Amino acid sequence: AKNNGRNRYVIYDDQMGAAADKRSRTEAEIEVALDANQFELHYQPRLDLATGRIVAVEGLARWRHPERGLVPPDDFIPICEDTGLIHVLGRQVLEIGFAQAAAWHEAGYDVQLSLNISPRQFSDPHLLEMLEGFAARPGFPVHKIELEITESVLIGDQDGIAAKLKAITRMGYRISIDDFGTGYSNLSYISRFPLHCLKIDGSFISLLPGSGPIVRLILALAQQLDVTAVAEGVEEQAQFDWLKAHGCTQVQGYYVARPCPASELSALLDPATA
Numbered sequence: 416a417k418n419n420g421r422n423r424y425v426i427y428d429d430q431m432g433a434a435a436d437k438r439s440r441t442e443a444e445i446e447v448a449l450d451a452n453q454f455e456l457h458y459q460p461r462l463d464l465a466t467g468r469i470v471a472v473e474g475l476a477r478w479r480h481p482e483r484g485l486v487p488p489d490d491f492i493p494i495c496e497d498t499g500l501i502h503v504l505g506r507q508v509l510e511i512g513f514a515q516a517a518a519w520h521e522a523g524y525d526v527q528l529s530l531n532i533s534p535r536q537f538s539d540p541h542l543l544e545m546l547e548g549f550a551a552r553p554g555f556p557v558h559k560i561e562l563e564i565t566e567s568v569l570i571g572d573q574d575g576i577a578a579k580l581k582a583i584t585r586m587g588y589r590i591s592i593d594d595f596g597t598g599y600s601n602l603s604y605i606s607r608f609p610l611h612c613l614k615i616d617g618s619f620i621s622l623l624p625g626s627g628p629i630v631r632l633i634l635a636l637a638q639q640l641d642v643t644a645v646a647e648g649v650e651e652q653a654q655f656d657w658l659k660a661h662g663c664t665q666v667q668g669y670y671v672a673r674p675c676p677a678s679e680l681s682a683l684l685d686p687a688t689a
């Protein structure tokens with residue numbers, strides 16, 4: 416039994432070692448990929464329930480790997496977040512997204528673009544400077560850009576966070592709280608932050624109608640705060656119908672559309688002119 420126990424530990428150590436190896440290999444590969452511009456954004460529509468129109472899209476990072484194909488963000492964002500590479504990736508994501516937003520604006524598509532800001536990116540002292548730089552570009556549709564920050568980012572130095580959010584919204588950006596309902600933020604502070612949107616985490620949507628009381632509470636909160644309520648991860652007609660009946664503003668999920676490259680998205684968008 417003693418031997419078995421020791422063997423188990425050896426196996427466990429080996430697996431830990433293998434995982435660590437794989438991680439550092441991936442880290443090195445991500446650095447190369449960032450240099451080679453292998454990251455791109457796919458876009459998932461957000462449908463307005465009152466009008467049935469696509470009024471916004473969320474940009475989601477993808478890694479176009481030369482051998483592995485399209486790699487999902489869960490395979491590289493956490494590594495980037497741990498290693499600090501998120502600062503480089505985050506800037507590339509903003510560059511790509513902002514260029515796309517400007518292109519849609521130019522082409523007459525009236526669509527808002529949401530981009531994800533990771534916790535480490537949000538705490539970066541250079542974030543404001545970078546956002547300011549984009550906002551200052553001539554003709555840039557800053558009011559069409561929404562930055563999604565996860566609820567967990569709102570925990571901590573409340574005055575510091577409020578000041579940062581105010582600075583960002585003063586530049587013209589919108590702010591959305593992502594994965595709302597999962598982050599244990601302080602509700603008394605939420606009401607003091609400058610916010611435009613609450614995104615109800617998909618875990619609540621998948622549990623409808625059982626999670627109905629919680630979702631109704633979040634919808635009521637959004638209404639009280641006068642912000643847009645977006646339900647994420649809407650996969651079924653029944654969820655869609657429930658959300659529509661209960662006053663949700665927008666829905667996002669496979670039921671409406673999967674994330675797709677910009678080239679395929681234009682077919683879903685309404686031209687503002689014409």
Ligand code: C2E
Pocket residue numbers: 459474475476477487488489492508531532533593594617647648649650667668669670674
């Ligand atoms: P998120 O911000 O909560 O994004 C929503 C995720 O749910 C996306 O996964 C999306 O493809 C997926 N999804 C959309 N509709 C449905 C649905 O109906 N059912 C289900 N089960 N899933 C749905 P994705 O693209 O794999 O992204 C995963 C996470 O990676 C994102 O979660 C976000 O936290 C992070 N992420 C993605 N792009 C970026 C980025 O550019 N920067 C940062 N910092 N994080 C990113």
Ligand code: CA
Pocket residue numbers: 473531563593
């Ligand atoms: Ca998001």
Ligand code: CA
Pocket residue numbers: 593594614616617647
């Ligand atoms: Ca989310």
Ligand code: CA
Pocket residue numbers: 594
């Ligand atoms: Ca999430």
